[in-house]
Amino acid sequence: MLFVNKAFFTSGDVEQVQRHISQMLSSSQITGHIIAAALRDPIEIIALVKVVIHAGGSILLMNGDTPRGQAAQSAQEAGCQALFHGSLQEGPYMLNGRAQMDIPSLLQFSSGTTGKPKMIRRAWSHVEREIANYNEALQSDSAEQPIVLVPVSHSFGLITGVLSALERGAVPIVVTDKNPKFAAHLIQTTPTSIVYAVPYLFHILQSITKNSISFHKVVSSGAPLTGALFEKMKSCTQHVYQQYGCSELGCIAIGSDPSSHADVGTPLRHLKVEAEGSEKEPGEIVVTMDEYTVHTHDAGWKNAEGRLHLAGRMDDLINVTGLKVIPYEVEQVLFSVDGVEEAVVYKTRHKVWGEAVKAMVTASSSLSPEMLKQRCMERLPSHKVPSTIVVVNEIPKTAAGKVSRKLLSENY
Template sequence: MFSINREYVDRKTYDERIKTYQSIEYLQNPSGCSYAICIQSVLDTIALVLYFKEHGASVMLVRADTPLQTVMRLAEKAGCRIVIYDEIDQFHLIAEGEVSLSREAPSLLQFSSGTTGEPKLIERTWQSIDLEISSYNEAIQLDKAEVPIVLSSVTHSYGLLCGVLAAFQRGAEPIIVTAANPKLTLSVIRQLPAHIVYGVPAQLRMLDEMTGKRTLFHRLMTSGMPIPPGVFDELRQRTAFMMQQYGCSEAGCISISSQMDSHLDLGFALNHYQVTAGTDIEHPGEIVVRQSETIIHTADLGYMTTAGGLRYVSRMDDVINVSGLKVFPLEVEQIILQMPGVAESVVFRGIHPVMGEQVLCHVVADSQLTPDMIREWCIQQLPTYQVPAHISCVNNIPKSPTGKISRTQLEKEVTFR
């Protein structure tokens, strides 16, 4: 692993760190217990995950910048008994009477992002995660000499399972960039010509801009949210392999595109899943994932290509019904982002007390562009029912720590007068 102090760490270092846990009282005999981890050290976070996984304990990971009160509340809701907070030697016990959940098997515990409602607890057994990692490595076909450079947080499945644990399984040593420092990241990438960078669209775009659009990357992996078409077009020109993986909290990684042909290309399903969706772009359907008796409804709309690949269309909750006609926000955003001077765009639903559902839009754009100019662009490019009824030029579009935009939250903030 590569951390902010420029120190390489291999699996042996993790194993040595794990041995020290046996001398810490509350970490002894963890089998059957549930822990919540919210600490600053990425090294200890990963080592603790390995330790608890190997000793049959359940673990919930929380971002290191989360206040203790919030962590305690989440831990209690998840049925965790012990909270490790800030440093490895600082812990908090949750009263016995407040822990009511029992688990059939040791698991990785996560809360959904909550972008479409109240976050819910997701439990994935270590056994199911091992299956996912094996299927992931079979699908991605990376040599152990190709070094994962992980920009995404290891408190999320994308960074932890795909960036770190999958690398360990195939004998690679992942590098985790622990600081929001693009120059540091670029220096690492330039030293390692055979690399795969794990990031979200905003991180990858920042990297590209920092290079002055001169660096040629080996593999770039994006996930977490649809990559804007303009960003995809730029990055595809500067990487040998532009990749994307699709998943959800309940299933983990569902599919991988090893060489994207469009920004909505989700690739092919991992071999332990059967995936169904719509028949084509005009007839999308919910992406449904099946494994044996388990059926997971993703609440995403997509369709299957004739070759069996998966394409993304929209979140089901994000579809806007304008007088009986469906508007998919990504389609409208794609057109707006093609307008010179527009940097970002988010399209979401507004509910007018008389007119019903309407298309609304926030845009980050150059100062000379006005809402009327952007709307005129839309009128020239889109059917009338897809043209936003109201456009606001804003300085920024709020995002979650993982780079996601909550359209639901934007809807709540709209007031019609």
């Protein structure tokens, strides 16, 4: 069925865990109720999802590293019936929440990048629909083996990494070993792998192998690959896929061999995606599934072939004396400079203009902020040229390995 690190688990092994769960919680305690889980073991997570959904219940998944007190508070606020924390061996904490869910659903908290995390509910029938359309777009088969480097408590790892693979008969490998050398060795010894990871993990793999690692296929999500990392991944990978999604709908678009780091592929067939804008002036990405519409607050555009391009968050746009500046456009100029590895452009306060453009860059020691600014002056209108460029050893990221322009604006 699947591997966790080096250990192989059959469908019978998972069913045994399911029976153990059924001994701890009766069907009546699950049906129509919400069961919360902050578990670390992928097999326990998958087994619990199967038991809860089969019994007509809903499951709230949280990261396995969530402290018990925080997990219990979140579960109580969500009206959960019970919470499994850490390991199934600890048994369920009965909360006796009164929330009722008539339709079996997957519940997760949003990333919180736009404020306090909110609980998102997705009917399990919608998840199954996503899996079917995702596999159609990915065009993989059972011979290609997914290596999942992200937690299965998150939709990216659980739905597109594991459940989609099982549906098409593949045998995924879920990696929980924190040593990146283990993952690197696994990738090198699995010739037809599909590696699921966020850009930060690909950067780590490139660093520890001194750029000698090669890939069959990679699927990157969470944020677009950027700069030198984008070029490195293209040079050492047979097929690079970028994937874009949101908490409310799961995967929205996926595409192989992106033309640029902004290219996140073609929308899945069951979704209608609108992005009224252009590369020079992107619009908000709005996604509709049947009668349900999500305003993503992401900025983007579609090219002539219908491929979706992501420019960042709508609130990342910088207003310089009434003129809009798209961080993506300035970053592209910085990435064109030899020696620039990473670059992020974000807004900063200006006592006269209101907002100004600022850039943080990792680059070779031969590049100075003045040299980078000169390149921007040669390629950009004056209002788009960063007023300040800072060269650093490492760009600060969130715990999930993402760059947050909002946090950079507030703290740097």
